[in-house]
Amino acid sequence: MRGVRELLVPVCRTLPWRALGAGAAVGLLFAGTARLFPEGFDPWLALNTLRAAALCFALGLAFVLDDPARHTTATVPTRRPVRQALRLVPVVPLAALWWTAAVLLVPADLRPPLGATTLEAVAAFALALAGAAATVRHGEEPEPGVAVGAGLLVVAVPAVLLLPDRWDLFVATDAPTWPEAHERWAVLLIAALTTWLLCAREPTGRIQPNRPAGGG
Template sequence: MTVDLIGPVWRTLPWRALGAAGALGLLVAGTPLATGAEPAPWQTLLLLRGVALIGALGLAFLLDDPARHLTVPVPTRRPVRQALRLALVAPLAALWWTAVLLLTPSASRPPVGATTLEAVAVAALAFASAALAVRLTDETRPGPFVAASLLLIAVLAPLLAPEGWALFVQADDPRWPVAHDRWAVLAVAVAVVGAVCGPEPLGRRTGR
């Protein structure tokens, strides 16, 4: 049954939003290479964090589904359909992020593993936010609202996060390893939220 869904789900993915975010991210990542600039390490890290956010904004539209209300009664549960959407996009996202890393100047590139962890956490936050919006509302296209919320979080988080959390540190900061322990916890936490938000609420599922 799940295999039979691959084609229909693939066709309903928000390719326009995903493609736009992917193209913009590659364009931003390749700017130093195209201009011959030699950014400092902190600038390259900031660039990669910005590109990760751009990619996450595309993923905010992943659960947009104009036929959402028509698929509620189908035998395949919503968590399976959402997981399938994520599984179809994940390999493409991994290739995209690899290209982003290769486009950045190697001389000033921050540690790849830690930076990738940040990108995964932000992507997981986008997916969890979309899943939460789908669970709490009847919107068939919650993507714009989710993307706007994600942008707001991106602006406010560095300003409002407690100093002790030290999430947005530089690679040469002694707190870098501890910061990425927190990034890992954040990634797991938002992934759990996304999974919990998957099932259709009972009242909506039964038509009440």
């Protein structure tokens, strides 16, 4: 545990704070548009600006596992799940604070249901982290954030425009399919967390030392 604590400070220094800060700042601008331009805003538009804000922060999270020294740190005794978890330790509370600020920027009379909207945001964040973990596990790129962010956008846009009604994720709060849509969001969250847990494991198939011929 002492070694893990000692790693936390250098890990914090290597986090992509610029990407995280940019995603957070743009997201807060989206969330605050209802206060900047109150005329013409309704609950549906406010809900979608909050969704856009969550997507912006998720794009920042896509860079969390970027590590220019990845191929050097892969040889240290600390295992990959611990190294990746350490990168999330300072990010998770910041994400919670950021989401609280984003929600509060939406006027109270336009604010969507907090629990359901938070589920959407957390699922988007988890999808970004799962994509980063999968890219790290199955590729050699030390900084996969750009590719993961682009992939997240490629998934998000069709989800808005092309999904049939029975699979729609982005529904209005007064739509009869609101509960069913958030059951699908819960499934997405579980799938994303499972993917991250599987991809965070150490790669298998390490080369084993040759056994002497005729050994028992």
